[in-house]
Amino acid sequence: MIEIKGLNKSFGNYSVLENASLDVYKGENLVVLGKSGTGKSVLIKIIIGLLKPDSGLVSVLNQVVDEISYEELLALRLRVGFSFQNSALYDSMTVRENLEFPLVRNRKDLSKQEVKDSVEEMLDAVGLSQTINQMPSELSGGQRKRIGIARTLILRPEIMLYDEPTAGLDPITSREINKLINDVQERYHTSAIIITHDLTCAKEVGNRVAMLIERNFDRQGSFDQVFNSGDQQAQPFYDYNFIQ
Amino acid sequence: MAKEKELNAGQNELKPVGRFAAWFISLYEVFRFIGRFFREAFLPPYELKELVRQCYEIGYRSALLISTTGFITGLVFTKQSRPSLSEFGATSWLPSLVGIALLRTLAPLLTGLIAAGKVGSSIGAELGSMKVSEQIDAMEVSATNPFKFLVSTRVLAATITMPILTFYTAMVGMLGALLNVSVNEGTSATTFFQSALESITYLDIIASTVKAILFGFTIAIVGCYQGYHSSKGTEGVGKAANSSVVIAMFLIFVEEVVCVQIFSLFNT
Numbered sequence: 171m172i173e174i175k176g177l178n179k180s181f182g183n184y185s186v187l188e189n190a191s192l193d194v195y196k197g198e199n200l201v202v203l204g205k206s207g208t209g210k211s212v213l214i215k216i217i218i219g220l221l222k223p224d225s226g227l228v229s230v231l232n233q234v235v236d237e238i239s240y241e242e243l244l245a246l247r248l249r250v251g252f253s254f255q256n257s258a259l260y261d262s263m264t265v266r267e268n269l270e271f272p273l274v275r276n277r278k279d280l281s282k283q284e285v286k287d288s289v290e291e292m293l294d295a296v297g298l299s300q301t302i303n304q305m306p307s308e309l310s311g312g313q314r315k316r317i318g319i320a321r322t323l324i325l326r327p328e329i330m331l332y333d334e335p336t337a338g339l340d341p342i343t344s345r346e347i348n349k350l351i352n353d354v355q356e357r358y359h360t361s362a363i364i365i366t367h368d369l370t371c372a373k374e375v376g377n378r379v380a381m382l383i384e385r386n387f388d389r390q391g392s393f394d395q396v397f398n399s400g401d402q403q404a405q406p407f408y409d410y411n412f413i414q
Numbered sequence: 415m416a417k418e419k420e421l422n423a424g425q426n427e428l429k430p431v432g433r434f435a436a437w438f439i440s441l442y443e444v445f446r447f448i449g450r451f452f453r454e455a456f457l458p459p460y461e462l463k464e465l466v467r468q469c470y471e472i473g474y475r476s477a478l479l480i481s482t483t484g485f486i487t488g489l490v491f492t493k494q495s496r497p498s499l500s501e502f503g504a505t506s507w508l509p510s511l512v513g514i515a516l517l518r519t520l521a522p523l524l525t526g527l528i529a530a531g532k533v534g535s536s537i538g539a540e541l542g543s544m545k546v547s548e549q550i551d552a553m554e555v556s557a558t559n560p561f562k563f564l565v566s567t568r569v570l571a572a573t574i575t576m577p578i579l580t581f582y583t584a585m586v587g588m589l590g591a592l593l594n595v596s597v598n599e600g601t602s603a604t605t606f607f608q609s610a611l612e613s614i615t616y617l618d619i620i621a622s623t624v625k626a627i628l629f630g631f632t633i634a635i636v637g638c639y640q641g642y643h644s645s646k647g648t649e650g651v652g653k654a655a656n657s658s659v660v661i662a663m664f665l666i667f668v669e670e671v672v673c674v675q676i677f678s679l680f681n682t
Contacts, residue, residue, distance in 0.1 A: 244557045244559070
């Protein structure tokens with residue numbers, strides 16, 4: 171689904187990704203872990219085409235992202251959903267309008283009733299049907315996250331990219347988001363990259379884990395493989411999150 | 415220590431050149447932005463619903479403020495002009511003077527400046543806020559062209575509504591002038607408007623329209639550019655809003671001077 175080889179990205183003199191390689195297979199949730207500010211979000215922004223790599227191959231659904239035209243990129247983005255860390259809901263629109271926005275522009279074949287049904291179905295899937303006429307400012311952090319995921323899912327993407335889905339949320343709400351991510355995978359058969367530094371999230375949603383350490387993904391494997399290896403750089407993550 | 419001083423001196427020598435180059439790059443970016451507007455605005459798909467909404471926001475919602483300002487301007491201008499005309503016994507020329515002044519300069523300029531403050535700051539702040547909160551990125555990744563939805567609609571709406579607002583300002587200004595003239599000289603509305611309209615030429619109307627279109631385009635494109643390129647954080651949003659107003663107002667005055675020079679050639 172996603173193939174990354176020898177990816178390099180710098181901002182000025184600061185290198186965030188150096189010869190990074192990563193693959194995402196069909197139907198899997200890949201969790202990307204790492205310290206804050208190390209380039210995890212940069213990775214998924216490169217995948218979706220919001221940022222350009224300095225060099226390296228980034229292939230999404232057999233298309234090399236920085237070689238396709240803008241129109242081809244727009245078409246690719248219909249198949250790849252991006253859930254922002256701060257939800258990025260359109261604050262001048264209601265929840266209904268937020269969900270309708272990508273749908274009416276990209277699915278002109280749908281009637282008004284079909285759009286309405288799609289919106290209601292998606293809100294029901296995230297358990298927030300009652301918020302349909304509310305403004306984003308009236309929602310809690312957890313609710314905004316769910317609506318953001320619903321807005322991403324409404325186009326039925328094949329790949330989901332989650333940027334820190336549990337950031338800023340309490341443990342109970344974080345668990346609900348984790349459950350939602352798993353439900354999305356099961357119900358809509360998506361593949362996903364989940365960027366997080368929350369190990370509970372990683373353990374609950376990840377089929378596979380890749381740690382971003384020193385600008386590349388040399389540590390990859392299942393959750394237990396990565397954290398039972400005695401790796402001196404991976405271990406502090408585990409020790410902080412699961413205090414013995 | 416000596417080497418450090420040499421390095422710093424070298425950097426200081428580069429600074430003016432670096433700033434000059436940066437200014438040119440910024441100017442190039444502005445022209446690219448304007449070029450993109452012309453490419454995107456007139457090609458499908460069209461965001462008609464959003465365009466209509468922006469026309470309402472920019473046009474209808476500015477009407478009350480512009481009405482008040484226009485009325486006061488007409489009233490005050492007439493009051494201030496009367497003493498000079500009285501000296502020559504030419505107060506009967508007041509309607510013509512007010513009509514020409516309002517239509518040629520006062521209405522477009524006043525409307526432009528008010529719109530720069532109200533509309534320009536609003537656009538700059540709104541788009542800046544959307545940039546900071548990643549809403550523009552969210553539109554991009556949902557396969558929507560945010561430029562078309564956010565920029566093209568606002569610039570087109572401002573360009574369309576400004577001439578309407580300008581003529582509305584001129585009309586309301588004339589009402590303010592009429593109030594003053596009818597109170598002081600007992601002139602009837604019919605006589606007043608007949609006298610005012612007789613002096614107005616097609617060139618005055620065309621000049622006013624061209625200026626209004628130009629001002630509307632400038633206000634919106636500056637606001638959109640500043641908002642679209644605002645830096646992160648609340649400070650960035652504030653700067654975008656502020657810069658939108660200041661730059662638009664400055665450009666309006668420059669455009670006014672240029673238009674006056676160009677249209678004066680047609681008068682000779």
